[in-house]
Amino acid sequence: MPEGERYTLTSIAQKRGVVVFRCSPDASGNIPPRASLLKIEKEVTKLAHEHLLVFANAAQTADLAMGWSRPRPA
Incomplete structure (x- = not known):
């Protein structure tokens, strides 16, 4: 992330x-x-090991990205 860039997770x-x-x-x-x-x-x-991240632009238009993460069995 660029220096000083901050994001809020809810x-x-x-x-x-x-x-x-x-x-x-x-x-x-x-x-x-x-x-x-x-x-x-x-x-x-x-x-949280198992999570889903949702990203949207400020206008909450079609620009949307999601990421899913879950632990893999050893």
Whole structure:
């Protein structure tokens, strides 16, 4: 993430150990760039191993990205 860039994660749902988080757009109102998405994913995994991330732009139009993460069996 660019230096000083901050995102807000809001837990919007939880069911059977899976947590759904909504991530705020960047300062320009856009979905964070891929490099930032991967860093956010890494940090969220510390909070909830099984999760779904939802990203939307400030206008909440068709620009939408989602990411699903669940632990893999060893």
